Amino acid sequence: MAENTFIPPPLPRLYPWHESVIEQMKGAWAAGRLPHAILLQGAEGLGKRELASWLAAAVLCETSTETLQRCGKCASCLLIAAGTHPDYFWVRPEEDKQLISVDQIRDATTRLTKTSYRQGYKISIVDPAHQMTVAAANGLLKTLEEPTSNSLLILITSRPSSLLPTVRSRCQKITLSSPSAAETLQWLQTETGAAADPALIEFTGNAPLRAREFADGRFSSLDSDMQGALGALVAGRVDVTHVAAEWTKKNELPELPNRLTWLDLWLTSVARMGIGGTADLFTFPARSAHLPSLPATLNISAIYGVVDQIRALKAQLARTALQRELAMESLLIAVLQVIGPPPQELRK
Numbered sequence: 437m438a439e440n441t442f443i444p445p446p447l448p449r450l451y452p453w454h455e456s457v458i459e460q461m462k463g464a465w466a467a468g469r470l471p472h473a474i475l476l477q478g479a480e481g482l483g484k485r486e487l488a489s490w491l492a493a494a495v496l497c498e499t500s501t502e503t504l505q506r507c508g509k510c511a512s513c514l515l516i517a518a519g520t521h522p523d524y525f526w527v528r529p530e531e532d533k534q535l536i537s538v539d540q541i542r543d544a545t546t547r548l549t550k551t552s553y554r555q556g557y558k559i560s561i562v563d564p565a566h567q568m569t570v571a572a573a574n575g576l577l578k579t580l581e582e583p584t585s586n587s588l589l590i591l592i593t594s595r596p597s598s599l600l601p602t603v604r605s606r607c608q609k610i611t612l613s614s615p616s617a618a619e620t621l622q623w624l625q626t627e628t629g630a631a632a633d634p635a636l637i638e639f640t641g642n643a644p645l646r647a648r649e650f651a652d653g654r655f656s657s658l659d660s661d662m663q664g665a666l667g668a669l670v671a672g673r674v675d676v677t678h679v680a681a682e683w684t685k686k687n688e689l690p691e692l693p694n695r696l697t698w699l700d701l702w703l704t705s706v707a708r709m710g711i712g713g714t715a716d717l718f719t720f721p722a723r724s725a726h727l728p729s730l731p732a733t734l735n736i737s738a739i740y741g742v743v744d745q746i747r748a749l750k751a752q753l754a755r756t757a758l759q760r761e762l763a764m765e766s767l768l769i770a771v772l773q774v775i776g777p778p779p780q781e782l783r784k
């Protein structure tokens with residue numbers, strides 16, 4: 437059996453946007469119709485793991501009888517909090533690996549067929565399920581088709597379409613949806629005690645947990661850095677080679693996808709304003725203190741061409757350092773062509 441590097445599973449936690457899913461599960465529990473396999477799907481940054489952990493804790497909780505709940509005090513709840521519940525197993529890619537192997541899945545499914553240590557349910561969670569190898573996914577099919585009693589398998593994914601259709605069709609799908617932007621803003625305000633920037637919601641794709649990660653100054657410093665860099669490029673105070681080299685330096689790599697997301701949203705916002713002909717449509721970022729003034733006539737299709745180029749680069753960041761730097765350089769040249777002053781002014 438595969439050795440798992442021990443990383444404690446996430447602790448159970450519910451967020452306001454989990455409510456409808458919890459109601460649905462409580463209904464199934466009360467009716468004695470808890471599915472044996474759940475595909476928990478939804479975007480990143482919605483707390484799917486904490487929700488799965490809560491579900492497992494509630495199913496295993498020794499005070500859960502008629503109502504599905506987690507008391508936090510019984511022996512089962514304490515074992516879960518300590519990460520040592522013998523009937524609860526969490527499978528993730530092993531350290532330094534991208535994929536979940538067939539051995540790991542065999543380990544998880546074998547546990548579901550054994551007798552429960554605590555006379556209750558046995559639960560295995562596969563996270564993220566779209567990172568199973570094809571052999572691992574096939575290894576799940578028997579468990580999905582012939583489940584043992586009192587067993588629950590939860591597959592967590594943000595990319596359900598990457599799962600084998602045979603796996604998908606044999607699970608009950610539970611979809612976790614994003615709250616509205618207004619709800620996310622309100623939640624962030626409660627969490628951080630400060631008003632949140634609406635541009636942050638757009639930047640994080642309205643994923644509340646990701647937004648919270650960026651709320652404490654991280655987004656605003658990225659934002660002013662990007663605005664400053666664009667302003668300096670347009671004014672000719674720095675050149676693209678320098679900026680491309682800075683952004684693709686090794687220690688800058690975690691930030692590069694964020695820079696590209698920022699550029700994507702900013703240019704999309706510029707295009708929106710160009711199409712609608714009104715500055716009110718320019719909504720990203722919210723503040724524009726350092727931004728260059730844009731040319732009077734915008735070439736909308738050229739802007740969208742650059743947006744496509746940004747997305748292509750984002751999808752191929754795993755290239756060599758030199759390729760990344762060159763791609764960034766040509767991207768910045770393209771950005772300057774669509775937003776910069778006419779070439780004769782640059783030459784002055």
Ligand SMILES: [Zn+2]
Pocket residue numbers: 496497498499506507508509510511512513
């Ligand atoms: Zn309990």
